[in-house]
Amino acid sequence: MRFINREEELQILEQEYKKDTSSFVVIYGRRRTGKTTLIEKFIENKEAVYFLATLQNEKLQIESFKNVVSEVLNDDLLKSLTVENWETIFKYIATKVQKKLIIVIDEFQYLAQVNSSIPSIFQSIWDNLLKNKNLMLILCGSLIGLMYKTTLGYTSPLYGRRTAQIKLKPMNFKNFKKFFKSLDNLKLLEFYSVIGGIPRYIEIFDETLDVFENIRRNVLHKNSYLYEEPKFILKEEIKDPITYFSILQVISQGEHKIGKIASKLGMQTQNLTSFIEKLIELDILERKVPITEENPEKSKKGLYFIKDNFFNFWFKYVFPYQNYLETGKYDYVLDKIKSDFHVFESFTFEEIVLEYIYDLDIPFHIYKAGKWWDKDTEIDVVAVGEDSILFGECKYWDSLVGVNVLHQLKEKAKKVDWKKDKRKEYYAVFSKIGFTKELIDLAKKDKSILLFNFQEF
Structure with missing residues (x-):
């Protein structure tokens, strides 16, 4: 290695x-x-x-x-x-x-x-x-x-x-990139969304092939190295994996509130707590709260996410379709993956932005950064300093991002109460491929507007 x-x-x-x-x-x-x-x-x-x-x-x-x-x-x-x-x-x-x-x-x-x-x-x-x-x-x-x-x-x-x-933790995206000689950020993100920063998995993926052929050969094929990898890891750590597997599948499908996870599984919330705590202890799950929460441990806004990219991918796209994969229906499952992979990797993009935020040219010292949400609003990136705050929107689009996204971000920012009357506000837009001329011109005039192109990370 x-x-x-x-x-x-x-x-x-x-x-x-x-x-x-x-x-x-x-x-x-x-x-x-x-x-x-x-x-x-x-x-x-x-x-x-x-x-x-x-x-x-x-x-x-x-x-x-x-x-x-x-x-x-x-x-x-x-x-x-x-x-x-x-x-x-x-x-x-x-x-x-x-x-x-x-x-x-x-x-x-x-x-x-x-x-x-x-x-x-x-x-x-x-x-x-x-x-x-x-x-x-x-x-x-x-x-x-x-x-x-x-x-x-x-x-x-x-x-x-x-x-x-x-x-020893998995590699972050910055160090993940060092394993590959010739790939650009877009292809690297595709790979990273699937295998994350685990060195052994990185070695398996072939950079001369596209992400979907790598998935077919190294994940979906029933004799491949990664086909049952999460099963092997979890079965070594826990005695009765059935409930744990079900929890991880539900979370991978987009349910992050403990009450909704319990409801999907037909369980009482209090009966789910010990399983959740064990998965957190094993570093498979993590609990997140809005970044501006003053007492995160006691916050009632906690949501649960799978920390490991490959576990998240596997429970979303492999575990539910193993009946098809066991009978060799790889194209069927691969088509399922292709149909919404762009959405799947957009969430990875948001996490990479939060990793890089401390190294970007932000006009204040960042104390902490994360996401923010309430019942009906979510902001991808919020970074806070002593008296300054940055609101960020991530758009992993194949088209240029325009001023409408900035306007929507400013509206959402109004809902965040943190030091509302005495804070200095900045707005950042993070794009897959770039921005419209109108938004670029606006950012040149207004120093509170920051634009970051992922291909330049």
Whole structure:
């Protein structure tokens, strides 16, 4: 896998490595985000033990770990020894360490599944054997819920031991672009709308093909890599996926209020809450409120969205049509996708604008940015500063955007009460391909009107 971005994460690891004392780092995040690639890059040219845990018998894993350690330390004596537990190996390591040694246990959550006492065992190992030694321990895992429970949560025996933690997230659009050599922003947006910023998925999509042929080959075909990917990921994290799958399908179809989601599923709202909370914990769902809300946690205007682009695409276009796909009716499903894909990618466009808003030439310092809505009005972009506010409209049209869009935006802005009598207002229009001459001329005269063309991002 090509190594792109992750400079901040590498810097954290290097800082931990350069400490005179020991360090204990937890790396976690959903599958395919490049955690192992990050670790491989970091341990290049360093003395390091890398061990990939599995769900096999614990005794076999102890033996395998012992052999890996003996190879790195070039220690035939250790290799010949019979070792019955983890403590014995780490005690041996502790006596041998002179220069800095990195110990990586990848997919650590599998050890905890094989033996529920593993967090307590590693607590004892850290406290009694490693804490004062010249080494760096890295525990890495992909099952977010289980990694939190075993290493980060308050109830974990390892709680409070870590010296740093890294939650590896999908790439944003800026870094997504770096994976491709020759694509323009419009084609990149098509790809990003489907696969998001997951490095493994990015590698699968072929930039010489259009988005729909990529979807056919890599998502819709029943033997393709991505065909059942969300099923695999969710089934590892949750025991009873049926309700979770139904929630995600309803949200992908456009229902975002918890009451309406519950109604679609024939459930009471209070019975849905625990499922929603679990999906948020797993970083699959997110709750959003209008950006001007003073107390977001208590706001009654919260809406729920699927965070991951591919999950959103899959639950909207693949999951509901698997009966067709299983019988090879790929063209039927692809036609469904083509019929409203432009609308689907327009929502991704709005999210990219919110990502870029902090880097654009806005005439005030932005404190926070997001969307705003009430019962009957929605504003795509609202950015607030100390006493200034920007209202933005995103139009992913194949035609030039004109002054009518600006006028409509100004009308909608009147409904936002934030510092209404003492604020400085700006208006931004974000377009797929450009603006009419009339709107361009108006923006030249009025400095409160800002125009941004996506192809220039």
